[in-house]
Amino acid sequence: MGKLFSKENCEVFSNPLNLNNPIAVQVLGICSALAVTSQLEPAIVMGLSVTVITAFSNVIISLIRKTIPNRIRIIVQLVVVAALVTIVSQVLKAFAYDVSVQLSVYVGLIITNCILMGRLEAFAMMNGPWESFLDGIGNGLGYALILVIVGFVRELLGFGTLLGFTIVPQFCYDNGYMNNGMMTMPAMSLIIVGCVIWAHRSINKEEK
Amino acid sequence: MKINTNGNVYTFVYATVLVVIVAFLLAFVSSALKPMQDANVARDTKNQILTSLNITGLKGDAIDKKYDEVITEELQEKGGKVFVATVDGATKYVLPVKGRGLWGGLWGYISINEDKQTVFGTYFDHESETAGLGARIKERWFQEQFNGKPIFTDNPQQVALTVVKKGASKTETEIDGVTGATLTSNGVASMVTDGLQQYIEFLNK
Numbered sequence: 120m121g122k123l124f125s126k127e128n129c130e131v132f133s134n135p136l137n138l139n140n141p142i143a144v145q146v147l148g149i150c151s152a153l154a155v156t157s158q159l160e161p162a163i164v165m166g167l168s169v170t171v172i173t174a175f176s177n178v179i180i181s182l183i184r185k186t187i188p189n190r191i192r193i194i195v196q197l198v199v200v201a202a203l204v205t206i207v208s209q210v211l212k213a214f215a216y217d218v219s220v221q222l223s224v225y226v227g228l229i230i231t232n233c234i235l236m237g238r239l240e241a242f243a244m245m246n247g248p249w250e251s252f253l254d255g256i257g258n259g260l261g262y263a264l265i266l267v268i269v270g271f272v273r274e275l276l277g278f279g280t281l282l283g284f285t286i287v288p289q290f291c292y293d294n295g296y297m298n299n300g301m302m303t304m305p306a307m308s309l310i311i312v313g314c315v316i317w318a319h320r321s322i323n324k325e326e327k
Numbered sequence: 328m329k330i331n332t333n334g335n336v337y338t339f340v341y342a343t344v345l346v347v348i349v350a351f352l353l354a355f356v357s358s359a360l361k362p363m364q365d366a367n368v369a370r371d372t373k374n375q376i377l378t379s380l381n382i383t384g385l386k387g388d389a390i391d392k393k394y395d396e397v398i399t400e401e402l403q404e405k406g407g408k409v410f411v412a413t414v415d416g417a418t419k420y421v422l423p424v425k426g427r428g429l430w431g432g433l434w435g436y437i438s439i440n441e442d443k444q445t446v447f448g449t450y451f452d453h454e455s456e457t458a459g460l461g462a463r464i465k466e467r468w469f470q471e472q473f474n475g476k477p478i479f480t481d482n483p484q485q486v487a488l489t490v491v492k493k494g495a496s497k498t499e500t501e502i503d504g505v506t507g508a509t510l511t512s513n514g515v516a517s518m519v520t521d522g523l524q525q526y527i528e529f530l531n532k
Contacts, residue, residue, distance in 0.1 A: 157459030157507070165458075188338040195345060202349045206356050213360035216367040224458050274459075277507075303460060303507030 123249060132253040135261035141234045142265040142312065143319040148234040152266055153308045155225065159282050162270030165225050166263025172207070172229050173238055174255030176200045180243040181251035187244075196239045204230050234262055269311045277302030376421055379436035379450035380414055381474070383467070406525035412438065419447050422526050426518025429510040431455040433464070433518055439478065443530045446488065449473040451515060461511030472502050478523060483531055486523040490516035 141147045148169075155161045179199050180187075187195050208226050211219035229235070238258050243251040274280060276299045279287035287296065301307055331337060373394040374385065385393055398421075400411040410421035418441040426433040431454035438447040448471075451464045463469060473488075477499055480487040487500040490512050496503050504512030523530070 155458045157457075161458035161462075186332065186341070188332050188341050190333065191338055191342055194342070198345060198349055202353060205353060209356050209360055209364070212367065213363040216371060220371070224455050224462065227455070300506055 128250060128253055131250050132257040135254070135257040136264065137261075138323060140261045140265065140319065141237070141258050142262055143316045145237065146316075147237050148232050148262055149309070149312065151228045151232055152269060152312060153305045154228060156266055156269040156273055156308045157277065157303050157305075158274045159267065159270040161225075162266040163263070164221060165228065166259070166266045168222060168225055168229055169232055169234065169262055170256060170259025172200070172204060173235050173259045174252050176203050176235060177238055177243040177251035177255035178248045179203070180239045181246060181248045184244050192244065193236070193240070196236060200235055200239070201230050234258055265312065265315060268315055269308050272311050273302045273308060375450045375452065376410060376436050379421055379438045379448050380412055380419060381448040382414070404526060404529040406527070406529060409526070409529060417441060422523065424518050424522025426514050426522065428453050428456050428514040429461055429508075430457070433511075433514050435515075435518060435522075437473070437519065437523065439530075444477060444479065446473045446476045446478065453511070456511050457508065460505065461508040463505045463508065464511060464515055469505060476500060476502065478530065484527060486520050486527070488523065489520045
C-alpha cells in the first residue's frame with residue numbers, strides 16, 4: 120500500500136488540480152468549458168463525466184501501451200475512448216435512463232475533449248495503470264474545478280440563480296439590478312477563463 | 328523474441344484485431360441492452376405525454392398505470408396522431424409536434440382543451456441543444472408559460488400561437504423565448520405554429 124500512495128503518485132494526482140491544471144496551465148479542453156458552463160449544474164455533470172472517462176481510458180491505454188504500434192497510436196486511443204463512452208452511455212440508457220437523458224448532450228463533447236487525448240498521449244502511453252488512473256482522476260477534477268468556477272460566476276451574474284435556486288433577492292431587481300445577459304453568451308466564458316488563468320498565474324508566480 | 332511493434336504487418340494486424348474486437352463488443356452491448364432501452368424509451372414517451380397534461384413527478388410503474396388511466400383513445404387525424412385524454416373528468420387532446428432546433432431535432436406534445444381554442448399544457452424536448460441555454464426549453468417554467476394561452480386570434484384558419492424574443496411579447500398568443508437561445512426559441516416557435524397548423528382541420532372540427 121505504501122507504494123500505491125507514494126510521494127510521486129500523490130503528486131501525479133494533485134499537480135493537475137493546481138500547478139499543472141489542464142485548463143489554467145495547459146489550456147486544454149477550452150471548447151467544452153465554453154459550451155457547458157452557462158449554468159452550474161451542467162458544469163458539474165460534465166466535470167464528473169470527464170473525470171470518470173479520463174481515468175478509465177487512461178487505465179485501458181496504459182494496460183495495452185506496450186502493444187500499440189507507434190504510427191497508429193492516436194487512432195487506437197480514439198477507438199478506445201469512443202468505444203468506452205458509447206458503452207457507458209448504452210449501459211446508462213438501459214439501467215439509469217434519467218441519468219442518460221441528462222448526459223446525452225455531453226457524450227459527443229466528452230469523446231472530443233482535448234484533455235482526454237492529451238492525457239492518453241502524454242501520460243498513459245508511458246506510465247503504469249495505477250499512475251495513469253490517478254492522473255486521469257486528477258486531471259478530470261482539475262478540469263471540473265475550473266468548470267465549476269466559471270459556471271458559478273456565469274449562472275450567478277447571468278441568471279441570478281445557483282443550481283436553479285434564486286440567489287439574488289427580489290428587492291435588488293425592484294431597485295434596478297439587472298441580470299447580465301452577456302454572461303449567458305459563450306464568449307463570456309472565455310473571458311472568465313482568461314481571468315481565472317490570470318489570477319492563477321499571479322498567485323503561483325513565486326513558486327515557478 | 329521481441330515483436331517489432333513498428334512493422335507494417337504488425338500495424339495492420341493490430342488495427343484489424345482492435346476494430347473487430349471493438350465492433351463485436353459494441354454490437355453485443357447494443358443488442359443485449361436493446362429490450363431494456365426500448366422499454367425505457369416507451370415509458371419516457373408516456374411520461375412526456377403525461378407531462379404535457381400537467382401530470383408530473385411520476386416514476387417507474389406509476390407512469391404506465393397513470394397513462395392507461397388518462398389516455399382513453401388514439402385518433403388518426405389529418406396531420407398526425409391525436410391522443411384523447413380525460414383529466415379530472417374533462418376531455419383534453421394531446422397533439423405531437425416536431426421541429427428543428429439549433430443543433431438537432433426538437434419535439435413536443437401540446438395538450439389543448441376540449442373547445443380546441445386554448446392550450447392546456449405543453450412538453451418540449453430536444454436532441455442536442457446547448458446545455459444551460461437552448462436546453463432550457465425542457466424546463467417546466469418555459470413550458471408552463473403556454474398554459475391557458477389561446478391558439479388563434481381572429482382567423483380560425485391560421486394558428487397564431489408562437490414564441491418571440493424574451494420581453495417582446497405583446498399579445499396573448501406570443502410566448503417569451505429563452506434568453507441567449509434565440510435560434511432554439513425560433514425553432515420552438517415554428518414547431519408550435521407550423522405543428523399546430525398541420526392539425527388545422529382537426530382544430531376546426
